[in-house]
Amino acid sequence: MSLALNYEPEVVVNIEPLTREEWLDYRRLGIGGSDVAAIMGISPFATIKDLYYDKIGVKPMIDEGESNWVAKEVGHRLEDLVAMIFSKKTGLEVFPVRKMFRHPFYPFMLADVDYFIRFPDGSIGILECKTCNYNAKDKWADDGIPENYVLQVRHYMAVMNIKKAYIACLYGNNENEFVYRSLERDEMEEQELIDQEEYFWNEYVEKKVEPPYNGKADLVLASIRRYKGFADKTIPEITISGLESRSLERFLMLAEEKSQLERRKKEIDAEQKALSVPFVELLGQGCKAVMEDGSSRYKITYNPTIRTQIGKEQMEKLKIQHPDIYEEYASTSESRTFRIKKEAA
Known part of the structure; x- marks a missing residue:
């Protein structure tokens, strides 16, 4: 399709009077700009x-x-x-x-x-208006634009048949902490x-065929957990076929490498603690010190970290004596660890 082609986008709906749920229902009729990064495998979400x-x-x-609902809001x-x-x-x-538009030739593009x-x-x-926290401003350095935003805006330009766009981002609380590209x-x-x-719309959505996972492993694992559900130890052992064992061998090799690094880290931690002993002894209850050896000046701190927590025994007592309070504030979470044990066939 030539960009010189003259076309006008079609209006799907006036979004001003819609509730959020109604708006989401309309979005499910096609692909929106913020969806594109997920299709391309570069979405951070x-x-x-x-x-x-x-x-x-x-x-x-x-x-x-939504874990990032505050940032979205x-x-x-x-x-x-x-x-x-x-x-x-x-x-x-x-x-x-305040309208939702769609491409006249590709009606799945919203x-x-x-x-x-x-x-x-x-x-x-x-x-396109964006906000981010101060630490994320580096993504805009050297005239850069986060790639997921580039895809979003290119999608909009295609739908609207518009040749130029700006992306603006506020990363602080004054107008100088602001960039636009x-x-x-x-x-x-x-x-x-x-x-x-x-391809995504016709081959996956329309045909109800699940696409293979893409993107960062953390996102993929979190997605699997959400859609497969909590672990169930009563499920019998399954036999896996169709996957390559060399992936498991690589996992085991990395596990051994990680174990060696962790051992070395413990050795370093132990040596650092031993080196700190005479300085800590001199500090006593103090938290700051300075030492000079003629060519260098060293600032030493030994600050406390205060942590308040309820121990396991106290939690059990709370559960028995005040079950209503326990139920109100207790939360259940689940994490799962993937391990491999190699055995002879």
């Missing part, structure tokens, strides 16, 4: 299989809620502020259009655009994006 399950309406067996509430700062810094007019920009020549651009439409990258989205 979800895998392609999480996205697939969401689109076909499969609920997780373990509902842990902050980002949503500060969109207007980010747009205001961008407008002030650039002199460009920005305005919202777009909820934060803001639009009106340039001095009358042309229209896209403004521009993106020009790229025909080759856009077509690759469309091809990947089309």
Whole structure:
């Protein structure tokens, strides 16, 4: 598809009066900009299989809620502020259009655009508003843009048939802690994006075929846990076939390497403690000291860490004597450890 092709996006729905659940139902009709990174395997939040399950309406067996809901809520509430700062810094007019759009030729491609920009020549651009914490500002260094945001905005440009976009991010509490970057439409990258989205929608969602997992291992393992459920030790041992044993051999080799490193770490810890003994003895109850040897000056601290916790015995007593309080504040979590023991066949 040539970018020179003249087309107008179609309006799916006016999102202003929708509840969040209604809006989510409309989003499940296609692929939104924030979904693209999961398809491409670079999302920091979800895998392609999480996205697939969401689109076909499969609920997780373990509902842990949204772990990053606060960050999402902050980002949503500060969109207007980010747009205001961008407008002030650039002199460009920005305005919202509270509608969900779709691509006329690829109806599975949806777009909820934060803001639009009106340039001095009358042309229209896209403004995507982001927030992040101060530690994440390095992702924007050297004119960089987090890749998941690039994919999101390229998706929007394709749906809206718009050639220029800006991504703005507020990472602090004043207008100087703010960056913005521009993106020009790229025909080759856009077509690759469309091809990947089309394949995901047609081959997986429409055919109800689960895609293979992609993305970071931590995300994949968390997803498996959510959708497979808690461990059940009553399930009989299964025989696994179709996978390569060399992966298990590699796991065992890494386990041995890790064990050696941990042993060395314990040796280092022990030596450091031994070296600290005479200094700690001189400090006594003190927490700070300084020592000079003529060429160097050393600042020494020996600060306490105060931790308050309820021991196992006290917890049992609380459970017996005040079960209502125990039930209100106790929480159950599960972690599972993957181990291999090699045996003769």
